[in-house]
Amino acid sequence: MRCRKCGEKAAINMRQHKLALCGTHFLDWIPEQTQRFIEKYRMFGEDSRILLAVSGGKDSLALWDVLQRLGYQTTGLYIGLGINEYSMRSQEMAEKFATENDLNLTVVDVADEEGATIPEASKLTERGKGKPCSVCGLTKRHMMNRVAREGGYDVVTTGHNLDDEVAVLFGNTLNWAVGYLARQGPVLEETAAGLVRKAKPFCRFYERETAAYTLLRGINYIYEECPYAEGATSIYHKELLNQMEEVRPGLKLSFYLSFLRAKESGLFVQESTLAKSKLAQCRTCGQPTTAPDQCAYCRTWDGVRKRRVTTREGETR
Amino acid sequence: MAVRLTLRDKEFTVNPGTTIRQALKLVGIQPESVIPTRDGELITDDEILKDGDHIRLIAVISGGSL
Ligand code: SF4
Ligand SMILES: [Zn+2]
Ligand SMILES: [Zn+2]
Numbered sequence: 001m002r003c004r005k006c007g008e009k010a011a012i013n014m015r016q017h018k019l020a021l022c023g024t025h026f027l028d029w030i031p032e033q034t035q036r037f038i039e040k041y042r043m044f045g046e047d048s049r050i051l052l053a054v055s056g057g058k059d060s061l062a063l064w065d066v067l068q069r070l071g072y073q074t075t076g077l078y079i080g081l082g083i084n085e086y087s088m089r090s091q092e093m094a095e096k097f098a099t100e101n102d103l104n105l106t107v108v109d110v111a112d113e114e115g116a117t118i119p120e121a122s123k124l125t126e127r128g129k130g131k132p133c134s135v136c137g138l139t140k141r142h143m144m145n146r147v148a149r150e151g152g153y154d155v156v157t158t159g160h161n162l163d164d165e166v167a168v169l170f171g172n173t174l175n176w177a178v179g180y181l182a183r184q185g186p187v188l189e190e191t192a193a194g195l196v197r198k199a200k201p202f203c204r205f206y207e208r209e210t211a212a213y214t215l216l217r218g219i220n221y222i223y224e225e226c227p228y229a230e231g232a233t234s235i236y237h238k239e240l241l242n243q244m245e246e247v248r249p250g251l252k253l254s255f256y257l258s259f260l261r262a263k264e265s266g267l268f269v270q271e272s273t274l275a276k277s278k279l280a281q282c283r284t285c286g287q288p289t290t291a292p293d294q295c296a297y298c299r300t301w302d303g304v305r306k307r308r309v310t311t312r313e314g315e316t317r
Numbered sequence: 318m319a320v321r322l323t324l325r326d327k328e329f330t331v332n333p334g335t336t337i338r339q340a341l342k343l344v345g346i347q348p349e350s351v352i353p354t355r356d357g358e359l360i361t362d363d364e365i366l367k368d369g370d371h372i373r374l375i376a377v378i379s380g381g382s383l
């Protein structure tokens with residue numbers, strides 16, 4: 001297969017776009033497209049102060065690289081989850097990338113902030129029923145927003161790609177989780193109640209494109225998966241969607257784009273107005289919540305700390 | 318000699334003469350879920366496998382709650 005732009009040997013073929021490109025042209029194409037999505041979905045501007053969530057994985061490091069190449073002002077945020085070897089290695093990757101590219105990286109550690117690592121916390125809460133992903137996701141979202149608010153950032157960006165987006169969309173559609181559907185999209189607007197604007201500049205790239213970008217740019221990322229990712233529903237959904245994509249190239253992209261169009265034309269408007277009207281401030285942390293008193297984050301971590309004390313007392317007795 | 322395909326710690330042996338895409342399907346790997354490389358170079362999956370080729374497949378799916 002040949003590059004459409006120069007006729008050299010292609011490095012990647014994107015069947016959904018009927019587009020094959022060589023390494024050089026692919027490395028130009030990704031930032032061009034990213035810039036196009038940033039403008040199309042009005043994600044942020046040249047002067048915006050951007051907080052970029054960095055996990056050490058391919059998507060977040062590729063995004064950091066692209067935004068830097070495009071000249072945006074970014075600060076990375078690495079959240080230490082305390083998942084043994086995996087967390088140590090991914091933090092190393094994030095730090096190495098920041099140092100080599102002369103970028104600012106803020107590191108926060110969940111255990112330092114809240115008194116327990118993610119795996120410890122998941123054992124001490126009902127949330128997620130012993131599986132850490134639910135507490136982990138909740139904690140990451142909360143900390144991103146907290147750091148963004150405290151640091152006065154205009155927007156939080158994450159490296160979510162189209163496969164991530166479509167897997168979530170698929171799951172929410174199967175459950176007709178209209179509240180979640182109403183909130184899904186390339187941009188989550190800020191709310192008066194203190195939720196910082198969120199944007200996903202890679203939301204239209206397939207996962208294999210972001211992976212190809214990191215490989216071609218020679219970016220070192222953590223290749224191993226988090227040990228808890230195994231068997232995750234999101235991975236199961238991604239595999240199912242890839243099976244369909246195989247037969248109908250472009251299906252994942254059109255699923256996402258037609259969802260965005262449907263939303264644009266007013267589907268879920270009721271739900272999103274309803275959700276906004278229900279937002280209150282958490283009495284402990286001040287972040288917005290749909291719960292009447294304390295947000296899910298504060299409730300979960302208060303519970304973890306309480307149980308921790310009781311188990312400790314039990315041990316010493 | 319044959320063709321070796323490796324993906325993480327798994328290894329598959331296939332016959333030369335087919336495309337990478339066909340070989341992937343044969344061993345039950347979704348072409349969408351990997352990037353084929355040879356000698357560190359990215360290649361497209363319409364390439365015909367040659368005797369002695371070693372194709373390293375890079376897994377692209379990652380997961381967990383986001
Ligand atoms: S797989 Fe689960 S536990 Fe691991 S980082 Fe992702 S959300 Fe957290
Ligand atoms: Zn080219
Ligand atoms: Zn709270």
